[in-house]
Amino acid sequence: MQLILSKLFQFVAVITSKYNIDESHGLGHSMRVFQFTEEIVKYEPFYIANPFVLEEHRPIIQTAAILHDTCDKKYREEADGLTEIRDFLLPMMTPNQIAAILSIIENMSYSKVKVRGMPNLGKYQTAFNVVREADLLDAYDFDRSMIYHMLRNGKTVDEAYKDAEHLFATRVFKHADDGYLTTKYALEAHPRLTQTAKLRMNNRKCTNLRVI
Secondary structure, eight states: OHHHHHHHHHHHHHHHHHTTOOTTSSHHHHHHHHHHHHHHHHHGGGGSSOTHHHHHTHHHHHHHHHHGGGGOTTTSOHHHHHHHHHHHHTTTSOHHHHHHHHHHHHHOOHHHHHHHOOOOOGGGHHHHHHHHHHHHHHTTOHHHHHHHHHHTTOOOHHHHHHHHHHHHHHTGGGTTTTTOOOSHHHHHHHHHHHHHHHHHHHHHHHHHHHHO
């Protein structure tokens, strides 16, 4: 899978440049989500009924984690992006693997889960949970949220801070209480990442006050 991983990250670099996908959803985010999936896959087998499914579906998990935002509807038409992902993967993976990857990517966004509820992906449900929750864990990066509001929405630093603060209060800090975290790793990471984010928010606010 090593050669394929290099191709996957290169694909992300090409797509982010082509469609002006900013750094909040670009290559760095892709790498971090991939790393979170790797950590979950190592940790989770001790806490699930079928631990072997994670290794069996690891190529699917890795690929979905890396490519998931290359078809983000905030930046391009989702259907076109999914088609582009499928065509890119055809020489490297089986049709069943590709179908599972596309299904995970198409159903994993926070907004879709919030509106539709948790989808049922059958035997790929655990793979879906890992990728979706790895993506959620990278959302605890307060600076990343500010970057999105500044680059995508044209906000000033102060405006971006307020928007990010609201997002964290109404969404990110409530992930566990709202039932969006199911893996043992994500549930245990939630309080630690929440505390880190709150410290970062406070430091950012104090820095802004000193500058003013």
